Amino acid sequence: MHYVWMAIIGFVVGLIARAVLPGTQSLGIILTAVLGIAGSFVAGFIGQALGWYSAGQGAGFIGSVLGAVVLLLVVGLLRRSGGSGNS
Numbered sequence: 016m017h018y019v020w021m022a023i024i025g026f027v028v029g030l031i032a033r034a035v036l037p038g039t040q041s042l043g044i045i046l047t048a049v050l051g052i053a054g055s056f057v058a059g060f061i062g063q064a065l066g067w068y069s070a071g072q073g074a075g076f077i078g079s080v081l082g083a084v085v086l087l088l089v090v091g092l093l094r095r096s097g098g099s100g101n102s
Contacts, residue, residue, distance in 0.1 A: 024079065025052030032083035042090070050090060054083030 029051015033042070042050070058078040062068050068075050 022052050022055075024076065025055030025083070027051070028055050028076070028079045028083045031080055032087055035080070036084055036087050041094075042087075046090075047087075050086045051079075051083045054081075054086045055079040057086075058082030 026048045029047045029049070032051060032054065033047050058081060059075055061082075062075060062078045068078070
């Protein structure tokens with residue numbers, strides 16, 4: 016059940032990260048949700064493994080948003096660099 020909760024929070028986190036990130040992202044709602052879920056999982060595992068916070072703390076939510084923002088930035092950079100090579 017813990018992983019289902021992380022996925023639901025990740026979906027919300029993806030939406031928040033997309034709203035916080037400046038500029039326009041040409042990502043659909045599904046890719047935004049997937050990136051938010053991935054950011055939530057990665058930030059959750061890394062933050063807990065390093066002892067920054069425990070499960071259920073507010074810092075975990077903030078870390079998840081930051082993780083999703085980083086993933087959105089990386090995907091945006093990869094899409095931009097991948098599209099410029101095809102002339």
